[in-house]
Amino acid sequence: MEYIDKLLMGDKRTCARLISIVENNEEEAKNIIKNIYKYTGKAHVIGITGPPGGGKSTLTDKLAKELRNRGKTVGIIAIDPTSPFTGGAILGDRIRMQDLATDPGVFIRSMGTRGYLGGLSKATQSAMKILDVYGADYIIIETVGVGQSEIDIVKNADTVVMVMVPGLGDDIQAIKAGVMEIGDIFAINKSDLDGAGRTAAEVKAMLDMDSQKDRRPPIVQVVASLNKDIDVLLDEIISHMEYLKSSGELKKRREDNARMEIMKLIETEIMRIVLQKSQTNQVLEKSISEVVDRKTDPFSASESIMILFSNNI
Amino acid sequence: MEYIDKLLMGDKRTCARLISIVENNEEEAKNIIKNIYKYTGKAHVIGITGPPGGGKSTLTDKLAKELRNRGKTVGIIAIDPTSPFTGGAILGDRIRMQDLATDPGVFIRSMGTRGYLGGLSKATQSAMKILDVYGADYIIIETVGVGQSEIDIVKNADTVVMVMVPGLGDDIQAIKAGVMEIGDIFAINKSDLDGAGRTAAEVKAMLDMDSQKDRRPPIVQVVASLNKDIDVLLDEIISHMEYLKSSGELKKRREDNARMEIMKLIETEIMRIVLQKSQTNQVLEKSISEVVDRKTDPFSASESIMILFSNNI
Numbered sequence: 001m002e003y004i005d006k007l008l009m010g011d012k013r014t015c016a017r018l019i020s021i022v023e024n025n026e027e028e029a030k031n032i033i034k035n036i037y038k039y040t041g042k043a044h045v046i047g048i049t050g051p052p053g054g055g056k057s058t059l060t061d062k063l064a065k066e067l068r069n070r071g072k073t074v075g076i077i078a079i080d081p082t083s084p085f086t087g088g089a090i091l092g093d094r095i096r097m098q099d100l101a102t103d104p105g106v107f108i109r110s111m112g113t114r115g116y117l118g119g120l121s122k123a124t125q126s127a128m129k130i131l132d133v134y135g136a137d138y139i140i141i142e143t144v145g146v147g148q149s150e151i152d153i154v155k156n157a158d159t160v161v162m163v164m165v166p167g168l169g170d171d172i173q174a175i176k177a178g179v180m181e182i183g184d185i186f187a188i189n190k191s192d193l194d195g196a197g198r199t200a201a202e203v204k205a206m207l208d209m210d211s212q213k214d215r216r217p218p219i220v221q222v223v224a225s226l227n228k229d230i231d232v233l234l235d236e237i238i239s240h241m242e243y244l245k246s247s248g249e250l251k252k253r254r255e256d257n258a259r260m261e262i263m264k265l266i267e268t269e270i271m272r273i274v275l276q277k278s279q280t281n282q283v284l285e286k287s288i289s290e291v292v293d294r295k296t297d298p299f300s301a302s303e304s305i306m307i308l309f310s311n312n313i
Numbered sequence: 314m315e316y317i318d319k320l321l322m323g324d325k326r327t328c329a330r331l332i333s334i335v336e337n338n339e340e341e342a343k344n345i346i347k348n349i350y351k352y353t354g355k356a357h358v359i360g361i362t363g364p365p366g367g368g369k370s371t372l373t374d375k376l377a378k379e380l381r382n383r384g385k386t387v388g389i390i391a392i393d394p395t396s397p398f399t400g401g402a403i404l405g406d407r408i409r410m411q412d413l414a415t416d417p418g419v420f421i422r423s424m425g426t427r428g429y430l431g432g433l434s435k436a437t438q439s440a441m442k443i444l445d446v447y448g449a450d451y452i453i454i455e456t457v458g459v460g461q462s463e464i465d466i467v468k469n470a471d472t473v474v475m476v477m478v479p480g481l482g483d484d485i486q487a488i489k490a491g492v493m494e495i496g497d498i499f500a501i502n503k504s505d506l507d508g509a510g511r512t513a514a515e516v517k518a519m520l521d522m523d524s525q526k527d528r529r530p531p532i533v534q535v536v537a538s539l540n541k542d543i544d545v546l547l548d549e550i551i552s553h554m555e556y557l558k559s560s561g562e563l564k565k566r567r568e569d570n571a572r573m574e575i576m577k578l579i580e581t582e583i584m585r586i587v588l589q590k591s592q593t594n595q596v597l598e599k600s601i602s603e604v605v606d607r608k609t610d611p612f613s614a615s616e617s618i619m620i621l622f623s624n625n626i
Binding site: 033040133177211251261262265266271284295298300301303305 | 607
């Protein structure tokens with residue numbers, strides 16, 4: 001496979017081309033990942049997430065620059081929202097990243113939140129693997145907001161940085177709570193604003209309630225726009241990887257991810273088989289009408305299809 | 314089934330008890346829904362969603378009061394965020410709703426975003442069906458934010474009201490775009506604030522780009538806290554249901570929902586069977602280690618398990 005050698009040698013065009021393929025062609029994506037999988041697992045994957053308005057993009061930039069200053073190569077996957085009407089990315093090319101984009105040690109890719117047959121989470125995972133083989137020492141995944149879909153994406157990261165800012169409203173405070181547990185490190189960005197200390201104290205108070213964790217996530221106050229304390233944040237990220245390795249947590253996380261990935265693939269494949277069989281498919285269509293007409297219910301309908309499927313596989 | 318008669322007669326305690334059961338016991342939930350399903354399909358389900366800070370709770374209250382003024386009964390399901398540490402709802406009991414709570418024509422239920430084995434979306438759907446049989450003319454589902462999980466919840470509604478407010482940042486603007494298509498009606502809340510006209514114009518511009526839709530979602534400017542133009546919003550909601558019925562869209566949506574629901578149930582059941590078989594389960598555990606050690610890849614692993622499963626069902 002010529003492309004594997006090129007990717008292993010760090011050919012940027014091959015890397016870009018392979019990511020485009022995994023974005024657009026599920027069958028080809030499968031072949032590529034099968035072929036390169038054995039070369040993966042070297043990069044330290046950092047997920048940057050948090051509520052909108054937290055300055056995650058700026059923080060990602062500065063973190064990438066700090067990594068470059070330390071001689072490391074960086075791959076960045078920025079999850080951009082896409083308009084459902086135009087099909088194009090709203091934020092478009094990231095002008096702010098242009099100085100990074102010309103750096104040969106940095107690879108940047110924007111991925112939209114729509115248009116992936118197999119789901120964005122899957123496309124992101126595949127892109128991560130390609131960047132890993134390409135030779136990125138660090139891969140940063142930056143999300144736009146924080147919700148279930150963003151959690152699905154960043155939970156494949158080794159280190160999740162949850163970015164907070166002072167002075168967000170009550171609603172955001174509430175959302176924050178629901179996703180606090182995925183943060184390995186809490187970065188309070190815009191810490192030159194009033195209320196930064198209070199936000200840090202609130203995060204600390206929430207973490208205090210969680211006595212079950214082996215490791216207490218550190219809280220780092222930064223000002224990304226001024227590049228202030230980004231080095232401290234990076235030190236914490238590196239130290240988190242050391243913890244993951246020494247505690248056995250890295251192995252556990254990678255096992256959990258492998259389990260989820262295999263299960264998801266089996267699920268997709270079985271559903272494909274179910275829908276492919278014309279007999280189960282006909283019964284499905286009939287059941288849908290019956291459910292809508294209240295002649296049956298979804299549970300009874302699915303049970304009938306299951307019996308048919310089991311008898312005919 | 315005694316509880317069915319009680320529920321059909323509008324017994325509030327039975328309604329509350331049944332919702333608690335479907336929240337906590339998947340097997341019992343299944344039996345309850347099977348038994349009551351034929352009585353469902355009467356209520357008009359309204360989903361209230363939009364970015365945090367939009368005043369969705371206040372809007373839900375005022376909408377419920379307007380419905381009561383028109384002699385209609387109302388069921389409200391408020392999706393509350395839950396702390397991962399305490400397990401309890403952060404917003405807790407909704408003090409703001411206490412005047413509604415004492416009204417016999419209103420049933421209010423908060424549901425947390427965690428702790429549902431079968432997923433919150435499924436628990437919400439079951440609760441909707443119970444409220445429907447209980448006799449609610451209208452059921453309002455109110456989400457906290459807007460993301461994939463919220464979309465999964467409100468897409469079961471007949472009418473989705475997307476709540477916007479003037480002066481949200483760029484990030485929110487971007488998130489908005491990704492979820493615009495699920496809005497049947499756009500409510501610009503806090504329309505007494507500066508920039509309300511601009512926000513309405515922005516929404517209008519986005520809708521203008523979507524020429525494919527048969528129906529153009531109306532934009533309604535309201536001030537929920539002052540009860541201003543809530544009646545106009547309700548008129549639009551009622552008129553949307555008339556459109557759904559006359560265009561055949563209601564039937565289509567209910568068919569789509571039935572399809573999704575049946576498919577999801579089959580998926581869950583098949584995965585249960587896969588994991589139950591000790592043989593496939595053993596291979597799964599072995600495969601996980603091999604994937605982590607890069608001796609195989611997730612695709613090849615899932616293919617092996619599928620072959621084993623097909624030969625042994």
